[in-house]
Amino acid sequence: MNTEHSLASSSPLDLRAVHIQDQYWSSFVNLIRDTVLPYQWEAMNDRIESAEPSHVIRNFRIAAGLEAGNFGGFVFQDTDIYKWLEAVGYSLAVTPDADLELIADEAIALIASAQQEDGYLNTYFAIAEPGNRWTNLMDCHEMYTAGHLIEAAVAYYQGTGKSALLSVAKRLADHIDGQFGDDPGQLRGYDGHQEIELALVKLYEVTGEENYLKLASFLIEERGQQPNYLVEEWEKRGRISHWSPGVVQNNHQDLRYLxxxxxxxxxxxxxxxxxxxxxxxxxxxxxxxxxxxxxxxxxxxxxxxxxxxxxxxxxxxxxxxxxxxxxxxxxxxxxxxxxxxxxxxxxxxxxxxxxxxxxxxxxxxxxxxxxxxxxxxxxxxxxxxxxxxxxxxxxxxxxxxxxxxxxxxxxxxxxxxxxxxxxxxxxxxxxxLGQYIFTSGPDVLYTHLYIGTDTTNLTLAGRNVSLRLESGLPWNGHVRLRVASAAGNGVFSIAMRIPSWSDQTAFTLNGSPVEPEIRQGYAYLTHDWQEGDVISLDLDMEPKRIYAHPNVRANAGRVALQRGPLVYCFEEMDNGSSLPNLILPADADIRLVHIGNSVALHAEGFRQEDSDPANASLYRTSSLKLEKQSIYAVPYTQWGNRKPGEMLVWIRE
Incomplete structure (x- = not known):
């Protein structure tokens, strides 16, 4: 397979090269590392009181022969720990943590002990149906589960340099590569739930082994071909689904669903x-x-x-x-x-x-x-x-x-x-998250998300460059990108995304207004950048009224509010119950207020009330009356964190 014809215009930066330091996003990154990852480990060990059981760690112990028992959970239950390990790999790449790494290494050892001699690894089929591997691709998520293992292995290897899980993933990928393809004796199948395809590309990127890219391409290209493999497989099973054991079906799963x-x-x-x-x-x-x-x-x-x-x-x-x-x-x-x-x-x-x-x-x-x-x-x-x-x-x-x-x-x-x-x-x-802020080409850096970074190190036009990004989003629209260091001389470009929600965006370079070249929503500034150079953006943060396309019937006569990247919603605790009875006038001023640590929106509007509360009739000829009411909207991302109740995004106008 020839891989020399890449269409890539840019690539993500190494996660270790991007250090997030942001007034808004650092709290999320720290929450994942300090709270969510430990909490999820407890959940996977079934140690969270009154929470749904995970079964995942116990399944691996049973599959490894460390204890007796029956498989618990869904056929794809293994993926919980794989995604957790992937997150741990990313976290360790940015912030080393010996205790977390020790827990992860022990989990990896457990996973490796459950792998079978031929490389196959799936606790459901090891425990519950050992004779039925690769017989129900439509329902049973075998490649989907394998894909999440591969992604975890790549992330953990890149984050720690340890290859134990990568070795497990390669053995499993090689097993699958031997089973599936268009060579004689191979199965021309693909999984009902896609995932392994993107995972195999990651495995190719980290190993350079083109057979993984070839397998990913086969699985994509084979999908939907006729005769349809998934239908033929269903017929061979006697038209029985994993989800309805023993029940012969008249019709197979809708292929559009897959x-x-x-x-x-x-x-x-x-x-x-x-x-x-x-x-x-x-x-x-x-x-x-x-x-x-x-x-x-x-x-x-x-x-x-x-x-x-x-x-x-x-x-x-x-x-x-x-x-x-x-x-x-x-x-x-x-x-x-x-x-x-x-x-x-x-x-x-x-x-x-x-x-x-x-x-x-x-x-x-x-x-x-x-x-x-x-x-x-x-x-x-x-x-x-x-x-x-x-x-x-x-x-x-x-x-x-x-x-x-x-x-x-x-x-x-x-x-x-x-x-x-x-x-x-x-x-x-x-x-x-650091992999989503920037991408870079040989002589251009693209800034896609305005998330603050302490240092970002990369090579542009053959020069070692270090940048710092400061951002006030989502609460204010002030953005500054500073060149902290730039070895040598040479021209390169910095491209900054102009958000579609910013009607007016002002640029300055070292304090002087500039008019960058605008192409496809990005502002390009080309310069022989030197230490201390600063690009500043002022984004338009005026609250916006958003209207849906007239074909979206659910939003006819309704309006939504957005400020910067945040969509807003209305909650019962700020506005009372029966939120669909609120009306926001088309000419109402929308003002900024603070509710807790959040920038909220306020307007004067109306509530539609019963004009004849003594009338118990479900339907009546008397019209409803309008009462003036102050209306408050909070960021949708924060809803449900105070008091349970009603919530509404699209309000009547």
Missing amino acids: QAHKPVREQEAATGHAVRAVYMYAAMADLALHLGDESLLAACKRLWSNVVHKQMYITGSIGSTHHGEAFTFDYDLPNDTNYSETCASIGLIFFARRMLQLEPSGEYGDVMERALYNTVTAALAIDGKSFFYVNPLEVFPAAGRGNPGKHHIKSVRQKWFACACCPPNISRLLSS
Whole structure:
């Protein structure tokens, strides 16, 4: 396989080269390291009182022959510890911690002891169905689970230099490479849940072994081909699903749900399970990048456009139905029944970062920022010990309790989940946050996110450069990028993303106004940069009224508020109950106020009240009356951290 035709215009910086020091984001990074990772370790050991059991550590002990027992949890339960170890690897790369590293090393030794002689590793099939390996790719997540192991191994190797887990991952990847492909005797299959594809690209990047890139490409290209492998496999099993043992089905799983309804290059719209989709799109972008594949890049752009312009919520979340945690159809974006799984927004961020490597376009950075500042952080409680799996835009607690169609909508974060994919996914993203701020090419540095860094070290135009980024976001729009040191002389460019929410952005260089070259949402300043040079940006932080496309029926007659990267919401404790009865006048002034440590928004509006409270009729001819009321909005990312109650993003105007 020839990998010399890369389309990459830039690459992420080494995580160890970026040191986050930010008034807003440092608290998240520290919370993950100091609280969330230890808490999740306790959860995986089933030591959190009244939380859903994890089973994951015990499963590995049983698979390794260290204790007797039955498998517990879902078929993909192993992934909880793999994502946790990936997060630990990122954290150790930035902040060494001997105690945490010792715990991780012991966990890795346990994992290695459960690996079978031929390299296969999966505790479910080791314990529950040892004779059925690779017989149910549609349902059983074997490659998905392997993918998370591979990602953990790469991160831990890069963060610590230790190769024990990487050796485990390579043995498993080599086993899979021997089982799957288009050579005689191999299976022409692919997993029902994508993940291994992007993981194999990471394994290729760290090892240089092209067979891993070739396998990733095979798994992507084989998907959706006819005859369909997953359907043939289902027929061979007697039309029985893992999820309904012993029940012969008339119809197989909808292939659109698995993104296997047609070859990936022919897919035009996002369908099916949202997490599977964006993990696949991220892998497609990876392969387009490494292989210089313009056709695959065109498919990525087409799918990106459909997701972002027709199926994404204002908070950067995706997946509008809880039935299959899935996309539905264009512009179908209900607020009070949507799923918007946290993992899906994280996958969208993965996709966006890869598209930025292919093409520095402001829209990719805007979406990455939107999902990060809103959905991902909203899913994590401020104490780091509870989580949202689902991220609705409207919450009425009584409906969540009493309406079966809304049981997935919660007003209180949960301590853990039987299917706990989201908590460690949050940990691995926020632990690796330094890889999303910048990318660089030979002679250009792209700044995608305005997250403060103490030092960032890299090579540009053959020069060793050190930079410091200061940012007031999300509370103020002042940004400064300082050249702390720059050895030698030579021209290079610094490209700064101009956020779409900033209507007026002012630039200065060393205190003097400048007009940079603007291309695709980035401002380019080219200079023979020297120590002490400073670029300053002043971003427009005026609160904005946001209106949905008229085809989004759920938001007809409604408006949302945004300031900077933050989307705002209305909570019951600030505005009283029955939030849908609030009305924000179109001409109301929106002012900044402070609620706790947060910049909140305030306006004078109305509440629609019953004009005849003595009338008990469900329907009546008398109109409702309007009462004046002060209305307050707080950042969506912070909702549900004070007192449980109603929440609303889109308010009547």
